[in-house]
Amino acid sequence: xxxxxxxxxxxxxxxxGGWAAKELCEKGLKTLVLERGRDVKHLQDYPTMTSNPWEMxxxxxxPREDKIKNPVVNRxxxxxxxxxxxxxxxxxxxxxxxxxxxxxxxxxxxxxxxIWARQTQRWSKYDFEGPGRDGFAVDWPIRYDDIxxxxxxxxxxxxxxGSYEGLDxxxxxxxxxxxxxxxxxxxxxxxxxxxxxxxxxxxxxxxxLTEPKEVHLAQGRGQCMARNQCYRGCPFGGYFSSNSSTxxxxxxxxxxxxxxxxxxxxxxxxxxxxxxxxxxxxDRLTLESTEYFAKVIFVNASALNSNLILMNSVSSRxxxxxxxxxxxxxxxxxxxNYRGSIGASYEGFEDSYYYGRRPTAxxxxxxRNVKKQEMDFLxxxxxxxxxxxxxxxxxxxxxxxxxxxxxxxxxxxxxxxxMQGETIPKESNxxxxxxxxxxxxxxxxxxxxVDYDSNDELILKDFFVQGEEMLIKxxxxxxxxxxxxxxxxxxxxxxxxVRMGKDPKTSLLNDFNQMHLAPNVFVTDGACMTSTGxxxxxxxxxxxxxxxxxxxxNELKKGSIK
Numbered sequence: 261x262x263x264x265x266x267x268x269x270x271x272x273x274x275x276x277g278g279w280a281a282k283e284l285c286e287k288g289l290k291t292l293v294l295e296r297g298r299d300v301k302h303l304q305d306y307p308t309m310t311s312n313p314w315e316m317x318x319x320x321x322x323p324r325e326d327k328i329k330n331p332v333v334n335r336x337x338x339x340x341x342x343x344x345x346x347x348x349x350x351x352x353x354x355x356x357x358x359x360x361x362x363x364x365x366x367x368x369x370x371x372x373x374x375i376w377a378r379q380t381q382r383w384s385k386y387d388f389e390g391p392g393r394d395g396f397a398v399d400w401p402i403r404y405d406d407i408x409x410x411x412x413x414x415x416x417x418x419x420x421x422g423s424y425e426g427l428d429x430x431x432x433x434x435x436x437x438x439x440x441x442x443x444x445x446x447x448x449x450x451x452x453x454x455x456x457x458x459x460x461x462x463x464x465x466x467x468x469l470t471e472p473k474e475v476h477l478a479q480g481r482g483q484c485m486a487r488n489q490c491y492r493g494c495p496f497g498g499y500f501s502s503n504s505s506t507x508x509x510x511x512x513x514x515x516x517x518x519x520x521x522x523x524x525x526x527x528x529x530x531x532x533x534x535x536x537x538x539x540x541x542x543d544r545l546t547l548e549s550t551e552y553f554a555k556v557i558f559v560n561a562s563a564l565n566s567n568l569i570l571m572n573s574v575s576s577r578x579x580x581x582x583x584x585x586x587x588x589x590x591x592x593x594x595x596x597n598y599r600g601s602i603g604a605s606y607e608g609f610e611d612s613y614y615y616g617r618r619p620t621a622x623x624x625x626x627x628r629n630v631k632k633q634e635m636d637f638l639x640x641x642x643x644x645x646x647x648x649x650x651x652x653x654x655x656x657x658x659x660x661x662x663x664x665x666x667x668x669x670x671x672x673x674x675x676x677x678x679m680q681g682e683t684i685p686k687e688s689n690x691x692x693x694x695x696x697x698x699x700x701x702x703x704x705x706x707x708x709x710v711d712y713d714s715n716d717e718l719i720l721k722d723f724f725v726q727g728e729e730m731l732i733k734x735x736x737x738x739x740x741x742x743x744x745x746x747x748x749x750x751x752x753x754x755x756x757x758v759r760m761g762k763d764p765k766t767s768l769l770n771d772f773n774q775m776h777l778a779p780n781v782f783v784t785d786g787a788c789m790t791s792t793g794x795x796x797x798x799x800x801x802x803x804x805x806x807x808x809x810x811x812x813x814n815e816l817k818k819g820s821i822k
Contacts, residue, residue, distance in 0.1 A: 266292040266517065267816075269539050269554040271524050271569065274371025276785040276801040277560035278502030278510075279414065283809035284558075285515040289816075292461050292517045292552055293507075294541060296561075297367030299520040300346075300374070302480075303753040306493030308342040316341050332362045335750055339364075343491040356694055358709040359561045362749040363564065367522050370503040371562065372752070375491045378467045378499050378619060380420050381642075381795040382411050382431045386630050390791065394629070396638050396684045397592065398761040401802055404431070410803035418802070419476050419501045421620070422465035426597050429460070430625040430795070438463045441685050442614040444606050444647035444673050445622050448734040455733045458627045463634040464644070466618030467500040467799075479505050487822050488617030499619070521545055523701045527557060527582055527781065531574040534776050535822075536582070537600040542701040548793050552747050556780050556821055559758075560805070563786030564593075564691055568706045570768075570783075583777040589758060591690040594792045596751040597641070597681030599672035599744050599773040600723045604736035606647060606673040613649060613670055621646045626682075628722065637718035642679035642794040645729065649673055675736055679723040682794045683748075684715055685756050710748045755789035771809040780821045782808045 267289035270280045277293065284291045299305070313320040317531030320341045327334045328433040330350040339347050348365035355363055385404040392399030408431070415434040422435040439643035441449065441463055449461040468484040469476055483502055490499050497504035510516040521544040528538045528551060538553035559566045567590050581589045621644040628640030649670035689711065693704040724741045731739050748754075761767025764776035773788050775781045784796060784805040792798075815821040 263692060264550070266290050266552065266554045268292070268556045268558065269294065269552055270558045270560060271539065272371060272560035272562060272563060272565075272785065273369050273502055273507065273518070274366070274560065274785070275373045275376065275502065275798050276805045277371065277558070278373060279802045279805040280558040280560055280745055280784065280809055281510040281516060282506040283806050284813070285510040285513040287809070287811065287813045288515065290515050290517070291510070292519060292554065293510075294522040294524055294539065295369050295518070295520045296523045296544060297371075297520060299370065299518075300368045300370050300493075302493075302497070302508065303495055306495065307345065308492045309489070309495045311342060312369070312574040333364060335362055335639045335746070336361075336364045336752070338491045342489070343375060346491065347492075353699065354705060356697065356705050356707040358707055360706040361710050362746040362747045363708065363748065363754075364752045365562070369507070369518065370501055373501040374420040374493055374503060376798060377796070378490065378801040379796040380415075380418070380465050380467050381623075383407075383435055383793050383795055383800055384429050384431055386429065387791075387793040387795070390629075390639065394633050394638060397527075398763070398766045400758070400790050401760050401762045405594060406771070407800070407803050407807060410807040411799065411805050414799065414802040417475060417482070418505070418799075419469045419472065420465055420469050420799070421468050421470040423463050425460065425462050427460055427462075427625060429464075429630055431629075433465070435465070436473070439466075439470065439618050439620055441622055442647060443549040443609050443612045444675070445645070447609070448598045448645065448647065448675070448731075448736075449622065452624075452730055453736040455730075459624055459730075461622060461624050464623045466620040468619050469498050479509065481505065483593040486616035486618060488619060490619065505510050523703070524561065524569050525549070525701070525703055526569060526573040528583060529558075529573065529577060529778070531576050534577070536781050542703070542800040544701070547701065555816060556782070558805075558809070559781065559783045559787075560785045563754045563757065564706060564708070566702075566783055566785055567691050568693065570758060572704060578777075582781070583768055583775045585777060586768070588766060589768060590692055591687050591757065592685035592759055593689040593754060593756045594683045594685040594789070595710070595748050595755065596792060596794075597679065597683055597712070597719060598722050598751045600679040600681075600727070601742050601744065602724070602727045602731060603740045603742070604675040604731050605738040606675055606736055609673060617781035635722065637715050637722065638684055638706050639719070640794060641679045641723055643677060643679060643723070645675060645677040647673055647675045664723065675731065677727050677731065679720070679727070680751075680794055680796070681716065681719045681723070682792050684713070685759070685791060686713065691757060708749075712748065724784060753786070753792065755797065758783045758787040759790045760788050761790060772811040773804055774811070782812055784808050
């Protein structure tokens, strides 16, 4: 048992788990990180990072047989032949869809930090105040001022490119040089700003090193080359991942023990000691069961898997899942509504082009129900758009000299706009454990019962009306709206189930992500979220994690956690 004892255990090595490991190790705690997938080392395990499409067996497309066998993961925009090794295959890791839900997963050291979209926007004070003000979820136990210093803490280390705008709806952060809009995007920005007083258009904020600082060079990372091949693993470390950043920093302290191939079965609750004492795992390859012990445990397995682990952590004291006296564990799952998009054409600027593959879009913070309830729906949506010149050649053009000549010249400008809508946490949107179906490691399969509602339809309708109106005023033509009707989950922003709150009767976690009824357990991934906001969530997970570690270590020193 002593051989398996640590000061802290972190479950999961993705974006939040990597941060928990770094912060715990830097504060002197001997820390075990448990990752259910295989080991992936920066540079060493990025097999396609410099490959050309013609060097791949299927020219970077997924074979039809794979598409039939794995329909969920094949719907993900980033899943291609050059990235498939970082994604979970449906056939290898089944789950139960009580309603259609696309659960996209990455089981390896680094988790989905290798394949995330890298968009990073802070929440505003209105996002934390919204649920309590409008009553659509329990009140957040924290406010923007509580987390603002921790946003700065993680932004400086991660490296966030962005522009300083002074907006109260989307607070500024610690930014590197921003990416630039192209000429058509700037023209659209100018026209929208002149037509609307409540709509701000800015360049996207993303975790890419446009100007590496000393702290980034110390991580061994370099400047982003705008290759747009991020999902392969970046040889430059130009974007942030656990593999290129937090985990190597944690390892450098000498306090990190990383154990891949460790499928977490449950947390161990000792009824006599009245506390969680450790974690039970099943080896992915040998199926051998092992127990590890620690004073403090961080659960960062990704939102739905963190729910699964806690629901499977039963004891005499907690027969319905760890800390679940309230009965809300696994409930109030929410996500982001990505169904709406709009396409258009733009005339003019034929003498202008651009270079590189910029890793972010132009974005517009939410302008609906921000400071008060004013629409016939709750909350709102962020809007993103890009302009570009594609269409080299023509589909009806015969092969030969004319075709080759046409492909040397860019086609007309086109515009693409999309929404990222906030969904409202509902008790009926929940995950549970199957009573009779188990996976290869003897763990119950997760049952997912999550769906859209009338509020989501109203938000979608408003986006179409407002988006089309904005593009018309911006000078666009041939405007076409599209509802993808995609299932929840394909946004890959699932949140909730182990939400934060002030009252143990309606929440699982307190204001420091600490379980109300199991004080040495912290949950700081997407499962902890009380509501979703309209922003991309990852930078908030990182900030909450760093804040929670600081609190946990102080409580350990005071003896409040034993």
